[in-house]
Amino acid sequence: DKLLKLAGLDRSEVYITNVMKCYLPENKASEDEIEACTPYLDKQIEVIQPRIIVALGNVATEYLFKKFGLKRQSMGKIHGKIYKVSSLILQAEIIPMYHPASALRNPPLRSVLMEDWRRLGEHLREKSR
Template sequence: MKCPHLARSRTQTVFGVGNPDAELMFIGEAPGADEDARGEPFVGRAGQLLTRIIETMGLSRDEVYIANILKCRPDMPKGVSGNRPPTPEEMRTCIGYLIEQIEIIQPRVVVALGATAVEGLLGARGVMRELRGKWQSYHDTPLMITYHPSYLLRNQSPSEKRKVWEDMMTVLERLDRPISERQRNYFL
């Protein structure tokens, strides 16, 4: 199951972080430069936004589990900065590790953050505006699809941010968590 291609270019494996007994698991795409350097998923700007979302849900990062489809940062051509989405081959190579994580953690709800997470988990490609906000099932575990935090950083539209927050309130309801009036009126 080892991926010699990405193993050569990464600084370290970014496995996952959080509570191994978490009821809620967030799954993103792949580590970026910040995550590769620190060895923890979602620590860059998108991670800061995800942390804010989690905290506004009345939870902490220590109460949830956060992982990615890939455990290594996808490489970029020499001299090119930024991130690229994983290839289907990279996802197929790495998905076994994520499946084991989900089986060990046994969350009550999984949140797929973005199209790559949806493709990796469900094997389906689609338009996010059509997929988000809908419940799916991943091996009998309820799966909520929503936008990746990096999308919200690129698209500052209040309506898109509100959609993600509505998705998170739906997740809280599925977890039988109370939702305060302040949370209902919250805006990312």
Template sequence: MDEACRNCPELCDTRTHVVHGYGDVAADFLVIGSEPSEVADRTGVPFAGDEFSALARMLARLGLCDLTSDPATPRLVDVYLTHLTRCRHPDRPPSDDEIDACEPYLDAEIRMINPELLIPVGQRALSLIGAAYTTRSPDSLRIDDVHATPIRGRGFELVPMCDPATASEDERDEWVHAFAEIMASDYRQTKGRRER
């Protein structure tokens, strides 16, 4: 992964860090957000927060994040975090061209981790991941309709999540309960993986 990437000049000029993925590289679960937050840009860790982010607290409820670790570099178990883009612009979301420029990094992470479940966070991640890994039209994938609902994909199952930072407590609870049921089931698909 290129720490000195200059593919997107407007993002490169405003970033502090290139924010590549972070977490358990043998994870069954891969969380994909749209772009790094201000704290993630400062620390270089996706979804990082000065305090534990809403996402970290949700993952902790599932036993996937250790809330006794440093919030800037949380200990994650069986989960890997990443974004569609590696850099943050402070005043706007990434453009389609900027997301396209980062696509090889995301593809490499997905191939490296080889997760069982992809967790797109928010509408933009859902649309792009849904288009790439399901046979459904991106127009049919509305985050408000499929939040916390498993979607069979090509090689991966998707479990979309509303953005935890803006979601209601009920929406966060709904996702945690749905995901706990998935974790308790036989969610592993046959993809040539060796059992751990």
């Protein structure tokens, strides 16, 4: 919720979901597990029609980039950048960011993550003008 506040958002204003729809004991999804769960994510995206998708972490980013034909690079190069995507069912912006849990494992990422959320807030304010 603190990161949402940095962007000027309240949890009630956003829809939060995961690529993985089940608990993973070791927190590491196989390609088969991801493939089994993504149809549910696709349906959520189709129903909700988000204008902005903040992809938190590598699993979400890799899936969405592949789905929309974007070239995947390291998170260090793409985090916080805006990628416009368009398909028959969706026109949106994808903004990849480090997953908040990564900042717990790698404390220097905390300031990067916070800055990305601040910039997201600025982007949202610009779009609402």
